[in-house]
């Protein structure tokens with residue numbers, strides 16, 4: 001055993017192995033395992049304290065923080081970051097998530113001190129520039145969607161859904177329609193839609209999909225009645241298809257006295273091309289982190305502004321920006337806050353930078369390129385991979401496949417996704433939408449070049465050929481080249497270990 005400069009023993013197992021310097025270990029120990037609580041990473045002079053300054057509240061036990069030097073802490077995080085797959089290290093074909101490139105220009109703007117360093121409790125008169133930026137972002141969002149109002153504050157798509165549905169509920173309450181307690185949700189919906197409706201106390205009624213993967217307009221009409229508060233529909237839908245009857249659906253919903261909530265997570269397919277307000281929607285969240293290229297994933301920050309139609313504008317949650325001013329106490333019946341302060345400023349800066357650097361025509365081009373790329377993948381894989389709803393022809397921004405081509409191979413969608421990790425790719429979205437058995441949902445986004453798409457498609461075709469040739473082992477054993485093998489994902493979700501417990505010292509042998 002050797003001693004490091006602070007007299008700490010090193011080289012006694014995995015924990016301290018990282019502290020001694022190997023950056024090739026796949027098992028990165030926790031900070032608490034690298035450092036110990038007895039030492040500090042900095043040399044502080046002993047302080048001569050006499051008397052009781054804290055009125056008896058001084059700490060009685062050690063703080064129990066790992067005492068690391070700056071390089072030790074830095075290396076820990078850099079090593080961890082290398083275990084991560086990211087859009088900056090490779091293609092990220094995760095359907096419904098729009099993992100597009102985050103232009104570095106966005107980052108540069110977000111770091112301008114005038115935006116990065118403001119404090120939410122600063123006097124409003126000192127943050128006029130930030131308010132102007134929020135006002136301009138609001139203008140772009142309302143223009144792109146042709147809607148009357150926008151609440152910027154929700155911190156994720158699901159949060160925007162909640163804010164929008166709360167506005168719908170408030171609008172019904174204002175007209176004494178409290179008995180409307182049912183929300184219609186198509187079977188193909190993202191899980192957040194029924195969860196939002198249920199969270200707000202609504203009963204969820206499922207609308208079946210037609211055999212072509214789109215919402216059955218007749219089923220919607222049949223379900224409408226005086227108890228329906230709203231429909232929550234995604235367009236383009238989660239099967240990657242544009243809902244052809246959306247205008248008829250909107251009309252039927254309005255005729256029945258209900259509102260039309262649109263899940264806007266797939267706006268990347270139509271931004272600058274279709275304005276959802278023209279289709280008759282009343283509320284729609286926009287995932288800035290998906291459509292407008294602000295970094296997301298792994299619990300990172302999101303921003304889910306919700307746009308509202310003329311009918312719902314009077315019920316927008318506060319605060320909102322109107323004519324360049326922050327409105328916190330509007331006249332009328334507005335909802336209260338859905339977040340503390342004003343939302344994710346850094347994401348606003350990034351999203352507006354993306355909009356301004358593209359312009360309206362550039363955004364439309366990005367949407368069209370995203371659709372083109374998805375159709376390229378669909379065309380290249382479509383002969384080998386099974387395509388549900390093939391009669392729909394072209395897809396929008398994501399290509400949907402299912403696992404029927406794997407039948408009899410002993411390989412499942414999950415195995416296939418794990419094998420993709422060994423090929424250096426993040427897996428596609430699996431088993432979603434739920435209406436498709438063994439779904440594989442691929443969203444290449446507009447960021448990827450023809451070469452990247454070709455390499456990805458060739459990898460997918462190679463895997464498919466191997467699965468069909470009976471080489472199930474390559475799949476069921478995968479991943480073998482990742483830092484971790486197969487994980488017990490169910491147990492990880494059900495029994496997460498969120499707190500590090502110090503190992504108990506071994507009992508001393510009796511003298």
Ligand SMILES: *Cc1c(COP(=O)(O)O)cnc(C)c1O
Pocket residue numbers: 096097156157158159190192234238263265266287302304
């Ligand atoms: C991502 C997504 C959501 C939820 O958005 P978050 O920002 O993750 O909360 C809702 N619906 C669809 C279709 C999505 O893809």
